[in-house]
Amino acid sequence: MKILVCISHVPDTTTKITFTNDNTQFNTAGVQYIVNPYDELALSKAIELCEGGKGTVTVVNVGDSSTDPTIRKALAIGADDAVRINAVPRDAYFTAFQIAEYAKTTDFDMILTGRESIDYNGAQVAAMVGEFLDIPSISIIKKLDFDGSSAVLEREIEGGKEVVNVSGKFVASCAEGVAEPKIPNMRGIMSARSKPLVVIEAAPIDEVAKIVQFETPPARGAVKLIPAEDAASLISLLHTEAKVI
Amino acid sequence: MxxxxxxxxxxxxxxxxxxxxxxxxxxxxxxxxxxxxxxxxxxxxxxxxxxxxxxxxxxxxxxxxxxxxxxxxxxxxxxxxxxxxxxxxxxxxxxxxxxxxxxxxxxxxxxxxxxxxxxxxxxxxxxxxxxxxxxxxxxxxxxxxxxxxxxxxxxxxxxxxxxxxxxxxxxxxxxxxxxxxxxxVAVIKEIVRATDKVTLPDAEIVVSGGRGLKGPENWGMVEELAGLLGAATACSKPVSDADWRPHSEHVGQTGIAISPNLYIAIGISGAIQHLAGVSSSKVIVVINKDPEAPFFKVADYGIVGDAFEVVPQLIEALKKHQA
CATH class of the missing domain: 3.40.50.620 (HUPs)
Known part of the structure; x- marks a missing residue:
């Protein structure tokens, strides 16, 4: 079995988000980068499925050399090898195209991603890769069982879940519940340094979208504090002043 | 065109x-x-x-x-x-x-x-x-x-x-x-859907609980308040990580991002990751016993007090309001 796991290099969840150049670029100064938390779940699931010599896990990242430490972190968690497609990811369409082009050159059973990246929150890459490869994609899964040829997945829907059966190659985007995130141990960290990280060049594709401006949410006014003993008055404020109930 | x-x-x-x-x-x-x-x-x-x-x-x-x-x-x-x-x-x-x-x-x-x-x-x-x-x-x-x-x-x-x-x-x-x-090729085998509940991503009002509620057994008042408001229930990450509530209720940066008309946070301190997922709510109410909780900085209405005293008061007031 071979599983490809797509990982994105994103700002740590505690990052205060600011912009530079007239709010056209994300301010990377002082930002710590991590493996996108949802991608970590996908990776943990892939490692779990391949445990005991049942298969290998390859992580795939689209990025320039600045993402190498993030890729090494994924190798430390337990991936067997890594491929970096050498380009600054323009948007999800570009990223998905690159991953699909690479996938066409290698054998695999499934491709796992996170449900979305926590920076641009596109939630697009998994389904786009599926479409570029013309194979099924199942978005936002909470459970995945694989018997070597077919998979049973649980997909999140509003107010519930759907159980989906799929045979043959597929792509799935992973959400909480699919696996417990694995933490790298010392042996993993040591061996990550010597695991293969292959760099390949990106393929050309037309641009379809670009971010032209960032905005930060407007600041809220000061909080109106209501004494605890008078909590009941909140209800009338929500009704008459805020007009939300 | x-x-x-x-x-x-x-x-x-x-x-x-x-x-x-x-x-x-x-x-x-x-x-x-x-x-x-x-x-x-x-x-x-x-x-x-x-x-x-x-x-x-x-x-x-x-x-x-x-x-x-x-x-x-x-x-x-x-x-x-x-x-x-x-x-x-x-x-x-x-x-x-x-x-x-x-x-x-x-x-x-x-x-x-x-x-x-x-x-x-x-x-x-x-x-x-x-x-x-x-x-x-x-x-x-x-x-x-x-x-x-x-x-x-x-x-x-x-x-x-x-x-x-x-x-x-x-x-x-x-x-x-x-x-x-x-x-x-992909075939749906089973669909499980609670049709009697308001679903979280498109709810107009959301009532959410955090660690301040001390345990899953205390969610009754959260559900009662949500029921009266026709709201969906939600929770913070520590709460879903501890399995007090299902992951599908976790709102925040690594959960679901929501933008309801009214978000009521009970016993949630307001970590930056949580605020990320709820800050586009139109009106935010925060109930927390710690006056220094960061959530108060982004709230429209705040009550500094014990949730176990405040929430029952709100439920009573709401019942009177609706009567």
Whole structure:
């Protein structure tokens, strides 16, 4: 079995988000980068499925050399090898195209991603890769069982879940519940340094979208504090002043 | 040129977010001086389909093929792309729902279209420039995205655009798309859906609990308050990590991002990751016994006090208010 796991290099969840150049670029100064938390779940699931010599896990990242430490972190968690497609990811369409082009050159059973990246929150890459490869994609899964040829997945829907059966190659985007995130141990960290990280060049594709401006949410006014003993008055404020109930 | 909106049915009915998407698509059709066509897949009653005219759809393509009874994103994407080509639609709108997230990217690739997911405003269209604002960094920012492709796909966030009456006469047309077996490989075996509860992503009011509630046994008052308000319940990450509540209720940066009209946070301190997922709520109420809780800085209304005393008071007051 071979599983490809797509990982994105994103700002740590505690990052205060600011912009530079007239709010056209994300301010990377002082930002710590991590493996996108949802991608970590996908990776943990892939490692779990391949445990005991049942298969290998390859992580795939689209990025320039600045993402190498993030890729090494994924190798430390337990991936067997890594491929970096050498380009600054323009948007999800570009990223998905690159991953699909690479996938066409290698054998695999499934491709796992996170449900979305926590920076641009596109939630697009998994389904786009599926479409570029013309194979099924199942978005936002909470459970995945694989018997070597077919998979049973649980997909999140509003107010519930759907159980989906799929045979043959597929792509799935992973959400909480699919696996417990694995933490790298010392042996993993040591061996990550010597695991293969292959760099390949990106393929050309037309641009379809670009971010032209960032905005930060407007600041809220000061909080109106209501004494605890008078909590009941909140209800009338929500009704008459805020007009939300 | 025209605008096409995909109207997602759930058990034969359209939800509020669908009417929002239709209203949004109608506004774009008006901006671009063209008509709006809706495409529905699955078994929906004629009356429901005709209701789409109330919000500005002048034509409804109705796809009832038995193979498409359940959602399979691969096949649904093929149908919508075919409908777009048939109608010469250059703008395709859908809800950014769980299904929409699995569908929009496939439609975009089929049509070589740029995609804006999580749109929060109408596009700005100026000459050849087409820009749409969307949420980014899990609610910590917005990104204005320019679509440079000929065909454009927009997935609209729930609660971002109101439903607007724009009645037109509507014609429902049966549509039989070409189906390919390769698009029907994934098969739905089971659907579990709680239909009696308000679902979190499109709820107008959300009542949320954190570690301050001390344990899962104390959620009764959260549920009672939510029930009275017609609200969905939610929780913070530590609460779902401890299995006090299901992961599907976790709101925040690594959970679900929501933007209800009213968000009531009980016993949640307001870590930056939590705020990211809820900060676009229109009105925020924070109940916490710690006056230094960071959540108060972004709240509209705050009560510094013990949740176990405050929440029962709110429930009583609400019952009186509703009586």
């Amino acid at each position: 025209s605008v096409l909106v995909y109207v997602e049915q759930v058990e034969g009915k359209f939800k509020k977010s669908v009417f929002e998407a239709v209203s949004y698509a109608k506004a774009i059709a008006d901006q671009t001086g063209t008509n709006l066509t809706a495409v529905s897949i699955g078994q929906v009653e004629q009356g429901q389909l005709e209701e789409l005219g109330q919000y500005g759809a002048s034509k409804v393509l109705n796809v009832e093929a038995g193979e498409l009874k359940n959602f399979v994103n691969q096949a649904y994407a093929a149908v919508i792309a075919e409908a777009a080509q048939k109608e010469s639609a250059d703008i395709i709108v859908l809800s950014n729902s769980f299904s929409g997230k699995g569908l929009a990217p496939r439609i975009a690739v089929k049509l070589k279209a740029g995609l804006v997911d999580g749109a929060v405003e109408l596009p700005k269209i100026d000459g050849g420039i087409f820009q749409v604002k969307k949420t980014a960094f899990s609610g910590k920012a917005f990104a204005v995205t320019e679509l440079t492709s000929a065909v454009k796909v927009i997935a609209l966030n729930p609660n971002a655009f109101g439903i607007k009456d724009a009645p037109v006469s509507v014609e429902v047309e049966s549509f039989s798309p070409a189906l390919q077996s390769k698009d029907l």
